[in-house]
Structure formats: structure tokens, C-alpha cells
Amino acid sequence: MRKGIKRSLASVLFMSSLFLAACSSSSSQQGQGGDQGSGDPVTIQIMQGKIEFNTQFEELAKKYMDENPNVKIEITSVGGGTDYLSQLKTKFASGDEPEIFSVAGPSELEQFKDDMADLSDMDSVDAALEGTLDAVTVEDDQILGIPYNLEGYGLIYNKDIFKKAGVDAEIIHTYEDLKAAAEKIDSQKEELGIEAVFALPGKETWVMTNHLGNTFLASEFDNNALKAYESPTVAFDKSEEYQKMLDLQNDFSVQPVLSLDYSQQVEEYFSLGQVAIIQQGNWVYPTLQQMDEDFAENDVGMMPIPVEGEEDKLPVGVPNYWAINKNSDDATIKEAEKFLDWMNLSDEGKDFVLTEFKFVPAYENYDGSKITDPLSKAVYDYSQSGETIGWVFNGYPAGWEQDSFGPNIQKYLDGTMTWEETIDQSKEAWASIRK
Secondary structure, X not given: OOOOOOOOHHXXXXXXXXXXXXXXXXXXXXXXXXXXXXXXXXXXXXXXXXXXXXXXXXXXXXXXXXXXXXXXXXXXXXXXXXXHHHXXXXXXXXXXOOOEEEEOHHHHHHXXXXXXXXXXXXXXXXXXXXXOOHHHEOHHHOXXXXXXXXXXXXXXXXXXXXXXXXOOHHHOOOHHHHHHHHHHXXXXXXXXXXXXXXXXXXXXHHHHHHHHHHHHXXXXXXXXXXXXXXXXXXXXXXXXXXHHHHHHHHHOEOOOHHHOOHHHHHHHHHOOOOEEEEEEEHHHHHHHHHHOHHHHHHOEEXXXXXXXXXXXXXXXXXXXXEEEEOOOOHHHHHHHHHHHHHHHHOHHHHXXXXXXXXXXXXXXXXXXXXXXXXXHHHHHHHHHHOOEEOOOHHHOOOOHHHHHHHHHHHHHHOXXXXXXXXXXXXXXXXXXXXX
């Protein structure tokens, strides 16, 4: 499926800590000035779904255009409450198709694969870390996307609160350990000046289903999103563990959880020191930094969600993939490939990816010491050691989380559905969609 010798994710990420002075790929050499954009004028429209790094992405695109005057890059970033997938579908339906766009996992790939070019010959494919291309590899070993980056999530905690409460995050390995820590912090709420131990954003189903659910579903699909996508059923083998972890967060959370959203969780409660723990990922760091830079740099840590048999493992995966529109003309496709290779593999692009995008790289030969924020560093370290859980939620059936699983979990939290009913109805919905 990939050129060259297969390596484990752990060993490849270890190699990524070795910084190479220059990239050997021909595309990245051109991106560093070897070409200087001497071809015909080309416009590349990019549509992507991570609005968090839009400003930095536009800066990088400008650098590329300065070096390649024949190329014009126009970026549309959709997010912040706007449904990216619906917007992308509208673009394609109207005929105003972007040359580069993003997809998230097998379900979205299935919807757009007829419009996605085979990227197998790109230098970025050769440099991608082992396993990161599995979700976008289709029949005949065609590779229809390349990864943005790696992301990870877990329990993000306030180090200062933990210290004052006499709780050591380093010795929390099991559910029982976490429960004991939560009870100890809860008993000192007044002295600590906090409102609750957790802030569970029950209004955001993805936190409880895509992320928390994934933690307890990954093992039954061998940590592989494609296996989840191809499975006609879901068993919920770790249903009882899942319920206990959801109940723990709910019981010790700011209330009412069903009125609590992501913004309140991260900005109002955690950033302002009103809770000790939130379940989130390294993508929240820019928000924390904006709210309080000293707090973000010095008082924030991340630990895994305890799972029996998977202790001390962090869920790490590829959130999005870059795709190139195969309906574009050949010259535009080549320029789009050159731009993405330059971004991922040139010295200038790699430095920007690490220091400005603040991405955890999904490619070889990056200098891991340049990852400075503590949350991304945690994701990098767990990935380097191979202590990870896969992201299978990108393989959930289309619409299952939004229309069934998510609402069922919310009904459980408001007491209108038992846990057994929640799981049974979610199983039935999965099987029905797969028929």
C-alpha cells in the first residue's frame, strides 16, 4: 500500500525527532526556490474545515505565492458553528468546485471519492507516518488524501488545582484512581475556589460520543476506522465501562450539563480556573493561550481517559485529510500537489506547520523539539512511545452520531432513557444504516 519498508508508528515518530537540514524531495526543492513559478498562471481554491489556523494558513499561502508568482491561492475556511460538509456539498453542486478540499475519514471520503484525485505519486505520501493513510486508501491501492496532522485528546487538567488538592496526576491509571481523585477534589471545592471537578458539555454530543465513545469502542474494531466503517454492527463490548466514565463526569460536573457547550467548557470554566478537569484535545491550546498565556504554558496537563486493558494510552488520530479535485485540469492538479508537498516537506513549510499552525506532524523528518505547547507535546510523546488508541469514530455510519447515538446519550443524561435503552437503540440504528 505504501512505497518502502513498513515501520511502526512508534518507530517512525521516534525518527521524526531527528531534524534534517534539507528535504530531498523534488517537489519541496522546487518549493524552496528551484522553480520560481515560471509556468502558466494557475488559481488554486482551497476549502477546508479547520478555522482555527485560517490566519496562519493564509500567511503560509502568501509565502508560497511570493516564491511562485504564477500561482494564486484562495482559501475558504469553514467552521465555528457552520457545517463544513454541507457547504462543501453546495460548492460541488453549484459547479464552483475547489481545487483542494478536506475530508474527515471514510464516511466523507465515500461521499466525495469520485471527485478525488489519486495522490499515490506525491512525495507527501512517501513521507506520511505509517498508518496515517489507511483511512484514505481505496481499491487498487489508490491514495485519495494526505493527512493534515495528528491530534489527540484526553483529560486536560489544571496542575495548580491538583497540587493544592494533593492529587498527583502521574498516579492516575484506572477508573478507580480517577474516581478517587475526583472525590478528593470535590471535597475541597470551597477551599479551592472552584465550582466543580468537571465541566461536561452535554450540549455537544460529539464530546460524549465521537470522543468518549471512541475510547470504549476502538478495541472492538482493532483501532481501525475502516473496520468500523465496514462493520454491519456495533457490539459496545465495553458498555459498562463507558457508562461509568460518563456518569463520573456527569456526577462531578457543573450543572445542568445539557445546557453546557464547548465554549463555556473551555473558556468560561476551565480557562478561568472554575473546574479542575475537562475532556478535550490539544486543539484547545490556542484558546487557552489567548485567555491566559501564563496559565496555558505552565498549569495545563493532559492524561489518558482510563480504559481497562488500555491503561495509559491516549486516543491519537488524523482529524482531516487534504484532497485534490480530479475534475481540475492537469496543470492545476500538478500545482496543487506541489503546494501541498511544499507545505509538508520544505524547511519553510515544516517550520510553519510546527511553530505557527502548532500541529503535531503526521510526516517524517520533523524536529519534535519545536513542539512547545504542553498539550501537543503530550500527544507527540504518547505517539512516539506508541501508547495510543485509534480513532474509529471517523468510521461511524453517516448520520449515526447526529441522528441516533448523540441524542440517545442526551436522553440518558436527562433521565428519559435508561442506559440499556440507549445502547440497544444505538446498536439498532447502526445496523439499520448499514443495511
